[in-house]
Amino acid sequence: MSGQEKNEGVPAIRLHNISKRFGSVIANDSVSLSVRHGEILSVLGENGSGKTTLMNMIAGIYYPDSGQIFVDGKEVMIRSPKDAFRYQIGMIHQHFKLVDVFSATENIVLGLEEEGRYSLKRSAKRIREISEQYGFDLDPDKKIYEMSVSEKQTVEIIKVLYRGADILILDEPTAVLTPQETQKLFAILRRMRDDGKAIIIITHKLHEVLSLSDEVAVLCKGKYAGTVKTAETNESALTEMMVGKKVTLNIERSEPKDPQDRLEVKGITCRSREGVELLRDVSFVARSGEILGIAGIAGSGQRELLEAIAGLQHVDGEILYHNPKTGQIDNLCDKTPLQIRELGVRLSFVPEDRLGMGLVGNMDIVDNIMLRSYKKGKGIFLERSKPKNLAEQIIRDLEVVTPSASTPVRRLSGGNVQKVLVGREIAASPKVLMAAYPVRGLDINASFTIYRLFNQQKENGTAVIFVGEDLDVLLALCDRIMVISSGRIAGTVDARTATKEQIGLLMTKNTTDAYADVSQKGGAADAAQ
Amino acid sequence: MPHSEQKVREPLFHIAKRDSIVWWKAWLIRGVVLLAALVFAGLVSFLLTKENPLRIYMTMLEGAFGTQRRIWGLMQNLAMLLCVSVAVTPAFKMRFWNIGAEGQVLIGGLATAACMILLGDKLPNPLLLLVMIAASVAAGAVWGVIPAFFRANWQTNETLFTLMMNYIAIQLVSFFTYKWSVPKGSGQVGVINRATHAGWLPSLGGHDYLINIIIVLLITFAMYVYLKYSKQGYEIAVVGESENTARYIGIPVKKVIIRTMLISGAICGISGLLMVAGTDHTISRDTAAGRGFTAIMVSWLAKFNSFYMILTSFLIVFLQKGATEISTAFSLNESFSDIITGIIIFFIISSEFFIQYSVRFRRKEAAAS
Incomplete structure (x- = not known):
């Protein structure tokens, strides 16, 4: 289990030229990075820079389109979370996956296929041992719904340790914690590092990166921007790597009148x-x-x-x-x-959630255009002719690609959905x-x-x-x-x-x-x- | 540590959601599935009864359409089921899981019966009919609004709430049937106002049920227009599809929930009126005859389109009538008719699956490798 026995020179996990696309969007473009036992690596990047996608490929949730993953120097295929566990990789997701009415112990052993898994007493004892070893503060019998966010996170971390994880990936672990809880978590992570575990944490908080990690890998818009030693860098250098070089866009800008x-x-x-x-x-x-x-x-x-x-x-x-x-x-x-x-x-508002808030996916374009104005006109009946004209005008002016104005908007592509939404909001x-x-x-x-x-x-x-x-x-x-x-x-x-x-x-x-x-x-x- | 790799094979077939389907293909699927249902049900009945399946089906048709009286009975039953189905539709379109139609119908029927019994000899008939309509509508509406009010304000679970309201209605009806029973203590109300016909819906052109059928058709038409062309119907659709969008656009969600259940409950109340004053002229715990639940299936099968509901409720009433006839004609156990009905309905519901999804088989070359 312990990393000391392993070859010091060989990284616990190494990614080589990993790429992943979703449709036309490139989430990761030839990313390479590695982390050794007894080391904490931060993966730093803006939103949408591909951090979580990359880590999900290590954890077996996605499968890379190309590239290789090496664990302890050997090339591996990680096709499912189960495979990931076989290679002693454990991921702590941003959103916890726990059963509320179960106790900590029950959640930790849930789904585990091993001898004696039904002896909760023995499991609780092992959980206490793990807690003591790393300094967690957890009551194994406490139910999840009685727990604070930080305690739930502790359950998630112990869950992967219990399964023998040697490589831990934490997806934005501090996003939900108070500053005190963050300090406590960092102390635990340092103790695990000293015990020989390889730890990867995803974050976009620079001061945390600097205070915790040994090395920082930076992603910028899906591309790998490089790895630097934390000791040899500072906030502004990291920011520069993270935001990338300025790209000039030809967007016209007039002076405000x-x-x-x-x-x-x-x-x-x-x-x-x-x-x-x-x-x-x-x-x-x-x-x-x-x-x-x-x-x-x-x-x-x-x-x-x-x-x-x-x-x-x-x-x-x-x-x-x-x-x-x-x-x-x-x-x-x-x-x-x-x-x-x-x-x-x-006041017009184009919300982030286009089909969940701005539009009704199952309704056609005309009925969606009508959302803002359906109350207009006297009487109890709808007046569909004006919205219909407006819909046709929006389709023409904004070049919405659609079979007709009576097509449900969920059948349109993302760009055309947004054109319908923005078109309606501006028409007001x-x-x-x-x-x-x-x-x-x-x-x-x-x-x-x-x-x-x-x-x-x-x-x-x-x-x-x-x-x-x-x-x-x-x-x-x-x-x-x-x-x-x-x-x-x-x-x-x-x-x-x-x-x-x-x-x-x-x-x-x-x-x-x-x-x-x-x-x-x-x-x-x-x-x- | 085992490092063995398993070869992943393409499964024999997989199921993919269809994007859209042309109308004739959808109907073709429905037709084929119905045929398959008849063949399968025929096979089952042959194996169980050794009767000729064709004869069994002929008997079903006979049971439904054999005599003029049977045709009227079928139409009457169809109208009643259709009325409750139309009533529950606005709620389901709003994704409000109202399974309390049975209770709403019963309480409407109870209000009607109360008016007939208590006011039958005190009011002139036209006035009595008006009072009955008002009472049944109000009773059904109250039964519908109570769960809606709690759901709108405190997010209570409407499924459990409406279900339990059913039991309250059933118990109330039990209590009053005992109280009003003729002769005392028999537990049966018997025909109300048998002599005076006070509060009975009039028979048109000598047909007892014609007025029920006309009223239900009017309600069906009105509901179609309401849901498709009115501003309120549009609001119901938006709330049902996405409460978030409704909030964003400024639709008062609470108000819409309460108003819609008021309408839904009121029409259930009218169904109760038609069953008591227009059909049975009595009340019992079985007045609604499970239509409050069957209606949910009718409404969903018709995709909330009131006119399609005429078809779906016809199908179900026809099956019920026909299957009952088989049981008597071949002196079979009554459960046998349920088996046949069950098989056919199961197939019909599954046809919707094949319309929504397509099954793609593994291609030959992929299988070979």
């Missing part, structure tokens, strides 16, 4: 159902005739922010809409989408247009159609808010870019002068430090009770 405050967000704070802060004291202004970009690691609060403005999310604070027609200022906070529309607010001639990742998964042509539409809206005097992930696009399209990190605003930059590195650093800025001591106090108060 007569910008006026249109939407004023003042100190909004949002909590999840579990009480975790998703947005904290966010304030900004979106102006007419301007594209405001929002950059940030996915899940930093972008979705909550847009949904709060659209009336779909409860927040504390103020969201003020300056009505250009009446000069009136309305607070949109805690109003439903219907109330917002009744106030005369012309909005004063504020919000879009979350509007070009995700779209090819170049469809993406440029979307950019062109947004620029037209900007020239018409709409305040456009664009949440994006590709920094090159944000820098080329937007006027200002606001960077959000862990639910707080890390800074706002002028898109005409800012650099990718500047934004990359803001994105990974540790905004949590500011209130780490607050939660510590909170923890002490809890303990005192």
Whole structure:
């Protein structure tokens, strides 16, 4: 089991030129990396850079299109998670896969085919031994539903150790942890490393990379950007590798004409159902005739922010809409989408989840176009002729590829689905247009159609808010870019002068430090009770 | 550590979801499957009874259409099943798993019977009919709205809730049939207002059931228009497909859930009225005769299209009538008719599988390698 017996020179796991495509999207392009026993490797990269896909191939969830995987120097084929376990590889996923009503022990032995697996007492004893060895704090008899997120993660880690894993992969393990829990986890990981285990952790938090790992492998848009020793690097060098070289895109950008405050967000704070802060004291202004970009690691609060403005999310604070027609200022906070529309607010929203929120997959294009306007017209019956004309116009103008206007939208390709959605939202001639990742998964042509539409809206005097992930696009399209990190605003930059590195650093800025001591106090108060 | 590699072979066949299917192909599949069902059911009945399968089928037709009275009976049963099926449709279109139609029908019937018994000799007949309609609609609507209210506000499970509402309705009917039983203590209400016919739905042109059939056809037509062409019907479809989209677009989801179950329950109440005042002229625990559950199948088989429901409910009523006739004609056990009905319905439901999915067999060369 222990790594010391193994040949020091041979990496525990080595990937050679691994590639994986999903349709036309290249998730991994000839990635090579390796990790030795007694070493922690961080895999660093932005969202969508292919980190998780790569690790899933090691864990047997995906199978690479080409390339080789070596375990202890021998080439292996990992076709299923079961194969991965045979090679003593264990992955701890970002989303836990535990049975809520089972105890820790039951979850850990679940699915294990070995002699004596039904003796829970013996299993619990072994779990206690593992806990002691590495310093975990876990009650084997506790039920999952009684556990905190950190305890559940502990169960997942012990689950793979129990199965004899020698190579551990952790997918963004700290995303769900408090700073104290993170420190505790890191202490455990270091102990496992000293015990000879090979550990890979996926992350995009630079300070964690620097404090924990021995080496860092960086991915950038699916490509392998290189491996560096942590001791020989620093934050800005890593950011540069992570965001890549600047790519010039030919997106036209006009100067904002007569910008006026249109939407004023003042100190909004949002909590999840579990009480975790998703947005904290966010304030900004979106102006007419301007594209405001929002950059940030996915899940930093972008979705909550847009949904709060659209009336779909409860927040504390103020969201003020300056009505250009009446000069009136309305607070949109805690109003439903219907109330917002009744106030005369012309707000359009292209949500991230196109078929789950923006459109109804099983309905045809006409009925989807009608979503915004179905209430128009007197009487109890629908008026389908105008939506039908609009649908045909959108199909023509945006070159939507579809057999007809009565085709269900789920049958369209991703780009055409998005054209229908954006077309409908723009047809409402909005004063504020919000879009979350509007070009995700779209090819170049469809993406440029979307950019062109947004620029037209900007020239018409709409305040456009664009949440994006590709920094090159944000820098080329937007006027200002606001960077959000862990639910707080890390800074706002002028898109005409800012650099990718500047934004990359803001994105990974540790905004949590500011209130780490607050939660510590909170923890002490809890303990005192 | 075992490092053995297994060779993975392409399976003999695999199942793939179809993207779309032309209408005639879908009907061809349905036709072929129905034929297969008849052959298989014939084979089973031959093996079990040694009777000629053709004779068995002839008897089925005879049972359903043999005499004018039988045809009217078939139409009446069809109308009743259709009415409940149309009633549950808006709820299912909204993906609200209402399995409480049985109770909603019963409570509507109970309200009707109460009016007939308690007000039969106090009100003039036209007024009595109006009161009966109002009472049955209100009773069914209340039975439908209670679970909807809890689901909309507190996300309770509507399946369990509506199911349990059935038992409450059944117990209430039991209680009142005992209370109203004639003669006292017999546990049977008997024909209500046998002498005066007060509260009985009028017979049109000498046909007792004609008015039921006309009312049900009107409701069916209205429901088709409501779901397809009204703004409320559109809202139901959006809520059913995706509550997230409904919220995003500003449809008041809670209101739509409650309103839809109000309509669904109200039509179930009318079904109860038609069964009590238009058909049986009495009430018992079996008045709804399981139609509240059969209707769910009818509605889903017809893909929530009210007009297709005429076909699907005809099929089920025909099978029931025909199968009952076989049991008596060949003096077989009653369960035998259930076996035949079960086989045929099973095949028909499976035809939907072959319409949704295609089965592709392993290609020859792949098999050889």
